[in-house]
Amino acid sequence: MGTELPSTVVARCYTSIGVFTSNLADCENGEVHGTGVAEAIIDIAPQAAPYIATVSSGADSVATATWMTEQGVTVINRSLSKIWEGPGDSTSPFSTSVFGMIDAAVSGGALFANSAGNSAKKTWYGSFSNSDGNRFHEFQGLDETNEITVSSGQEVVVELRWDDS
Secondary structure, three states: OOOOOOOOOEEEEEEEOOEEEOOHHHHOOOOOHHHHHHHHHHHHOOOOOOEEEEOOOHHHHHHHHHHHHHOOOOEEEEOOOOOOOOOOOOOOOOOOOHHHHHHHHHHOOOEEEEOOOOOHHHOOOOOOOOOOOOOOOOOEOOEOOOOOOOOOOOOOOOOOOOOOO
């Protein structure tokens, strides 16, 4: 604060679901990613007045986007990825999904930006391919495997989406 970032920021730091403070220390979680993102944004827009938040739930995300736009924030950056939120068409069966946060930001007049590359090397995207007719997807050429190596105790999240049309 006061060097890479302005000397003051407006903070909304959740200490548990639905409970927040404006104490910047309550936003600290031992990670440097959020600070790095805030520094990059200030480098791009040095006159911006930064508002930061850490959230504990989807409902907190929607409430925070609403609060930010009520404070006059016009650009909201979310540097966070989320596992499955819906079928991939910007809809979700969950009322507190990230799409609710986006809707709250946009309806409040803000531009909403989200990270789009943090997991790029851990993700495969593409259309179904089956040139040999055996009904198995070919990820690259005729390779029908998409192998991963997992160590004992390591968490793995696998997410699949497809278009049935």
